[in-house]
Amino acid sequence: MTNDSTRAVHAGLPPAAQGEPILPGPALAAPFHVRGDPAGAPFGYTREGNPTFALYEEALGALEGGRAVAFGSGMAALAAVLLVHLRPGDTLVAPSDGYPVLRTIADSTLRPNGVDVRLVPTEDEAILAALEGARLVMLESPANPGLDVCDIRRVADAAHEHGALVGVDNTLATPLGQDVLALGADLSVVSGTKALTGHGDILIGHVAAREEELIEGMYEWRSATGAIPGPFEAWIAHRSLATLALRLGRQCANAHAIAEALAADPRASTVRYPGLPQDPAHETAARQMRAFGPLVGFVLPGRSEAEAFLEA
Numbered sequence: 001m002t003n004d005s006t007r008a009v010h011a012g013l014p015p016a017a018q019g020e021p022i023l024p025g026p027a028l029a030a031p032f033h034v035r036g037d038p039a040g041a042p043f044g045y046t047r048e049g050n051p052t053f054a055l056y057e058e059a060l061g062a063l064e065g066g067r068a069v070a071f072g073s074g075m076a077a078l079a080a081v082l083l084v085h086l087r088p089g090d091t092l093v094a095p096s097d098g099y100p101v102l103r104t105i106a107d108s109t110l111r112p113n114g115v116d117v118r119l120v121p122t123e124d125e126a127i128l129a130a131l132e133g134a135r136l137v138m139l140e141s142p143a144n145p146g147l148d149v150c151d152i153r154r155v156a157d158a159a160h161e162h163g164a165l166v167g168v169d170n171t172l173a174t175p176l177g178q179d180v181l182a183l184g185a186d187l188s189v190v191s192g193t194k195a196l197t198g199h200g201d202i203l204i205g206h207v208a209a210r211e212e213e214l215i216e217g218m219y220e221w222r223s224a225t226g227a228i229p230g231p232f233e234a235w236i237a238h239r240s241l242a243t244l245a246l247r248l249g250r251q252c253a254n255a256h257a258i259a260e261a262l263a264a265d266p267r268a269s270t271v272r273y274p275g276l277p278q279d280p281a282h283e284t285a286a287r288q289m290r291a292f293g294p295l296v297g298f299v300l301p302g303r304s305e306a307e308a309f310l311e312a
């Protein structure tokens with residue numbers, strides 16, 4: 001991951017200027033001075049944009065291979081994609097085994113507003129069978145927490161043939177572990193709260209895309225709804241990217257070692273890690289992931305064993 005380390009360290013830093021900080025501090029401001037025509041001012045009001053967001057978004061764009069829009073959390077980013085792209089009568093295909101809060105939005109908001117929501121497991125054939133008439137296909141691969149994987153390129157190509165947009169929740173792998181835009185997704189949705197920023201001290205999220213129109217849609221939604229991160233959080237997130245490749249590399253190595261140990265332990269069953277050669281997801285994961293991610297899944301015989309494990 002040497003190359004990735006270098007990219008992550010430099011991502012989004014402004015051109016070197018004598019006496020200026022390498023990464024400028026957070027712009028903790030709501031309004032900015034605006035003279036004359038406000039359209040000519042780079043920043044006017046933080047709900048519509050902020051210099052600290054702009055640098056962080058530049059960094060994310062460099063890692064994603066597209067452009068990125070930062071949000072206040074992963075769910076704010078995911079909700080933006082769902083609510084901007086789905087109208088009454090539209091069909092959403094989404095994972096039945098992925099991060100559960102998507103299904104909360106489906107039940108509380110999308111279905112009552114006339115969106116047909118088709119929940120399918122993260123498995124190629126199940127997703128392919130659900131594409132007819134879909135407007136948006138959301139994937140999560142590997143899915144959290146079941147760790148099943150789908151062939152993103154194959155499913156995205158088929159979804160495009162059906163005229164659907166494809167979004168991938170890439171929280172688990174991060175853009176360094178899996179390049180979802182290069183694999184054919186239109187939208188990459190990431191909770192930066194997890195491995196991306198890695199210290200458990202902030203919530204943040206983003207959406208990345210290559211098409212200008214998709215990015216403009218995200219900016220419009222964010223400006224209108226105020227789903228922005230705080231400038232301080234955006235700065236902390238940007239500063240955390242410098243160590244992303246190091247952290248992710250170690251997390252994946254640790255996860256792999258733990259998965260191997262669990263696979264050899266009779267007290268654990270259904271051990272899932274896409275990096276294990278015997279894992280059902282391994283073949284597809286090895287083709288499309290550059291790192292297998294920090295998450296391991298396994299089953300213990302019962303509650304007391306699970307509590308004892310956590311206690312230890």
Ligand SMILES: *Cc1c(COP(=O)(O)O)cnc(C)c1O
Nearest residue numbers: 073074075099144171191193204
């Ligand atoms: C945590 C998580 C989210 C939600 O992100 P928040 O930053 O907590 O809003 C979405 N998707 C996945 C896969 C996650 O793990």
